[in-house]
Amino acid sequence: MAEMSELKLEEFLRLNAPEDLSGLTTAIAKSSLMVWESIPFKSGLLSEVNPSGETQKAIDVYSNDVFVEALTGTGFAAEVASEEMAEPAEAKGSVSVAMDPLDGSSNVETNNPIGSIFGFYSKKLPTSGRDLVGALYVTYGGMMTLTFSFGKGVHRFVAVREGSAISFELLGVNLMLPAKPEVYGFGGKRKDWIPAVAQFWHTLEEKGLRNRYCGTFVGDYNQVLARGGIFSYPALVAKPGGKLRVLYESAPMAFINEQAGGYASDGRRNVLDIVPSVLAERSPLYIGSSSLVREIEAKITSDS
Numbered sequence: 001m002a003e004m005s006e007l008k009l010e011e012f013l014r015l016n017a018p019e020d021l022s023g024l025t026t027a028i029a030k031s032s033l034m035v036w037e038s039i040p041f042k043s044g045l046l047s048e049v050n051p052s053g054e055t056q057k058a059i060d061v062y063s064n065d066v067f068v069e070a071l072t073g074t075g076f077a078a079e080v081a082s083e084e085m086a087e088p089a090e091a092k093g094s095v096s097v098a099m100d101p102l103d104g105s106s107n108v109e110t111n112n113p114i115g116s117i118f119g120f121y122s123k124k125l126p127t128s129g130r131d132l133v134g135a136l137y138v139t140y141g142g143m144m145t146l147t148f149s150f151g152k153g154v155h156r157f158v159a160v161r162e163g164s165a166i167s168f169e170l171l172g173v174n175l176m177l178p179a180k181p182e183v184y185g186f187g188g189k190r191k192d193w194i195p196a197v198a199q200f201w202h203t204l205e206e207k208g209l210r211n212r213y214c215g216t217f218v219g220d221y222n223q224v225l226a227r228g229g230i231f232s233y234p235a236l237v238a239k240p241g242g243k244l245r246v247l248y249e250s251a252p253m254a255f256i257n258e259q260a261g262g263y264a265s266d267g268r269r270n271v272l273d274i275v276p277s278v279l280a281e282r283s284p285l286y287i288g289s290s291s292l293v294r295e296i297e298a299k300i301t302s303d304s
């Protein structure tokens with residue numbers, strides 16, 4: 001593993017990633033800059049007509065199109081499945097990519113962090129998280145960062161502007177969840193949560209954790225990785241499957257979280273063991289520091 005803090009993304013990938021994952025990650029890095037710069041213009045907040053007179057697409061359609069074109073064009077993607085598309089885009093490579101091209105798009109208007117999530121699978125989709133060979137998430141917030149793992153630790157790069165050029169600089173290698181958990185964030189409404197979850201958040205407060213929730217999975221998980229704790233979009237009484245999609249969101253983030261020393265569960269089993277039968281399958285998600293996730297998993301299991 002390269003240790004130099006001055007390493008730029010291309011050099012880091014050349015030393016630490018197989019050619020296919022390196023090519024896909026580079027394509028995502030370049031495309032995510034296009035998405036990042038387009039957010040104000042294609043969100044409906046500014047003019048819907050760009051300087052060339054073209055009608056703007058909604059930002060989530062735009063980001064989907066940008067990533068699909070870039071990933072299928074690498075020669076490394078076998079297919080690109082997306083939360084925004086009913087069927088995957090087929091290509092000629094060997095890695096199946098599943099993505100949420102714009103996670104938290106309802107947060108654009110309020111300028112909360114948003115993100116993109118990618119899972120790199122070795123088998124045709126839908127398949128289990130055990131077939132992940134890598135995963136990556138992008139944050140578009142105060143900083144634009146790429147956080148990824150190819151199965152040997154979790155690493156992070158940040159986009160830095162130098163004059164008119166933007167480069168990706170190394171921000172951290174082998175990121176690990178801190179031993180002492182500090183924050184929690186649960187999606188949905190308390191009144192809708194299953195009883196085990198409704199009781200569990202009291203336990204978290206008693207342990208001294210603070211509630212910090214921004215409403216974008218990527219943003220909320222990112223602070224759990226930095227501060228330790230737990231994020232959940234839990235099972236709801238009326239919606240036992242929760243909200244998040246296994247292939248596009250939960251499994252890729254579970255892969256990264258496990259590489260950072262954590263654990264992710266659907267309330268009964270490791271999220272990576274779920275074998276979705278359809279592309280858009282959902283599951284509840286409890287992800288973050290192992291001890292907390294195992295605790296809520298035990299409560300849910302003993303309740304049933």
Ligand code: AFP
Pocket residue numbers: 102103104105106107186187188189215216217218233243244
């Ligand atoms: P949007 O993409 O519609 O903004 O949804 C974001 C999301 O899927 C995920 O990023 C959040 O964790 C979750 O929804 C938040 O949902 P609630 O608003 O119900 O808490």
